Amino acid sequence: MNEIVVIDYGVGNLLSVKRGLEHCGAKVKITSKPKDIINASKVILPGVGAFKNAMKSLNRLGLIDVIKEISNREINLLGICLGMQLLLDESDEFGVTKGLGLIPGRVVAIPSKNKDGISNKIPHIGWSNLINSEGNAYWDQGILKKVKPGDSSYFIHSYMALTNEKKYTIAYCMYGSEKIPAVVQSNRIIGCQFHPEKSGKVGLNILREFCES
């Protein structure tokens, strides 16, 4: 199995991601060196916290162009939680901030009220069932291959990544009456809003699929 490169830019519980990957039998390198990232075959962009701070950290480490370059190469990239949101064009969080622009779409706040006026507790924290986006064939081909529609994974977030076109959203979950993208994908660029490293067996199967893909 190839080595998995996890990008260290100062945010996120890297230890858990590393332990999850190792549990799947992967060799893991945690790094912020552009050379390591661009020469990898599989890269994970983790992250928790605020969008703006994350982009600032990536910028300071000179990693924005490096990650963008990934999409031109034979490299599989998986963004987790905030790392997924960073893949989109921009975010509304604390004023509009530009993202990496690898998947067309924008990051917006989860509405604090449902359409029927019932309030949603924010953040969305908990295990939500993954639902297959209509007519999307990626489910059976990508990281969700071993996951059944209806399986649950662990989410913790206040913003959501809305893709411009339906075809980029592979799976979603419901929070109140909100439809929240759970897995987004454009070719080799993949993002999941939930934490696979914290989602028990279902999450480990997703990580394993990414490692073996």
Place this chain on the structure above:
Amino acid sequence: MTDYSFSFKNNVRLIGRLDIKGENLIKGIHLEGLRVIGPPNEYAHKYYLQGVDELIYMDCVASLYRRNHLANIISSAAENIFVPLTVGGGIRSVDDANKILRAGADKVAINTAAVENPQLISDISRKFGSQCMVLSVEAKQISDNKWEVFTNNGREKTGLDVVEWIKKCIDLGVGEILLTSVDREGTRKGFDNLLVRNVTEESSVPVIASGGMGSPEDIFKVINEGGASAIAMADILHYGRSNINEIRNFAMQSGFGVREYSVE
């Protein structure tokens, strides 16, 4: 086209709570009279395999003696437990929080230090994100519809009103509330549903109800009447009076959504 206009039932989180003293899992009544149960991670791993949604580790003497043994326990738990871990007890600074997060915790729960220095809440949520910052509240009823915040494991009065304190802390950046009823804790008399209701009505963030679960049936009221997003269970699991699977099945039969899980 599928119709999404209905209001979907969010899955209720079933959380195992492990109170720790030194290296042991312990259990008390009203957070006192602590009795040793066994090695915490043996229990933690058992609950993980049964499909527990999250685990909370609480060092119950750390605040009092200003020490914390928890990092080692968490680090070893994170090796083979792949659900979120929340850790509380004795976290007094951003640096303490950082240490426990680096050991493998996903969230920190803070009570005493937050009462002494509310600024700590904003410092932690700014540095690690509010999803990481759990406010732990130990509540004792003082009159009809009034509860007071206690610290140091239910030992010390603060004079703070529970609902007012929680509202203030949400403004400071708290992402979740762990609400423990000191009156019910360890009594098996059921949750303090009225306390939970009072808090969830005012809280914009999810509330975990803790303290008093005597049987799986107790979750019915705390969710339906109390409005809890999650429940924390200790005694009922540690003494094997029930298990996660049975509780999950009861929740499903009661019409609640729960995480899809099959025990192998």
